[in-house]
Amino acid sequence: MPSTSIDHAFTATSLTSAASDPTFAGALSFMRRRFTKSLEGVDAVVWGIPFDAATSNRPGTRFGPQAIRRASAIFDNDPQYPFNRDLFAELSVIDYGDCLLDYGNHQETPAAIERQATAILDGGAFMLTLGGDHFITWPLLKAHAAKHGPLALVQFDAHQDTWFDDGRRLDHGSFVARAVREGLIDPDRSLQIGIRTHAPDDFGIHILYGHQVEEMSAAEIASMIISHTKGSPAYLTFDIDCLDPAYAPGTGTPVAGGPSSAKILSVLQRLHQLDIRGADVVEVSPAYDHADITAIAGATVAMYMLGLHAERRAAGR
Secondary structure, three states: OOOOOOOHHHHOOOOOOOOOOOOOOOOOOHHHOEEOOOOOOOOEEEEEEOOOOOOOOOOOHHHHHHHHHHHHHHHOOOOEOOOOEOOOOOOOEEEEEEOOOOOOOHHHHHHHHHHHHHHHHHOOOEEEEEEOOHHHHHHHHHHHHHHHOOEEEEEEOOOOOOOOOOOOOOOOOOHHHHHHHOOOEOHHHOEEEEEOOOOOOOOOOEEEEHHHHHHOOHHHHHHHHHHHHOOOOEEEEEEHHHOOOOOOOOOOOOOOOOOOHHHHHHHHHOOOOOOEEEEEEEOOOHHHOOOOHHHHHHHHHHHHHHHHHHHHHHOOO
16 A cells, blocks of 8 residues: 655654555654654654764764664554553654754853753653763753752663763763752662663662673562652663663664663563653764664664653543
């Protein structure tokens, strides 16, 4: 059957309509959602932050949002697994495009991200961000904490990102330490899942190391996350290097010994009780990817985040 629409990101007549573009053609917004800066009637916003000047190893995550959008075309018009629903039948989602940054003035980047994120949140929409390196989560947390108060951080990552900085450096390895010091997150209700490196300080955040994730079931991991956050408003951040390089080679700081995409997606699927107020997927670096493996993993994680939000709305939570 021939496609009944093309370039759905521009031609859609409804924010809740499914797309039918062929996967190999059409405007590549995230899951073919309408490209718009209007927040009227919008339940959830997907936007990109193409920034990687805080990277400590291999650069390239500035191309992450483009890669994730491209990969998302593979599941834009089917009932989304494992939610068994058209996520957009009732949930109005837009692609807001990208954050406007001055590539020659990186010291202004945090304020620019925070300012633009705040404008989106003031519109009342749930915000899903595509990175970019992990530094971007710090200004995003500032914007979300200003609205919701201190958050429980649920961080999927191979790294703790708790290294010291002076509060001025741009460093993707210190955003958690900065967020704790500034009271943006509650360390007693925060978790890090998949950690396979050491840092000088854990700030009291509960850690599930890579070998523990390997030994636990997905249901056990999800149960621990739900229990530890204690119903608090949570921010979900997913560094793609949480996954083993076999499942996500396209990232700047890959670490062997991580979980499979299947296992972590199974964990995410079970987090429908988590009170997620915002989320991001970061550190996809397509220059080191093969056959879009990492981009597909990142797009799928992002789709699961929207799926969890759709489930919560359907349940009235």
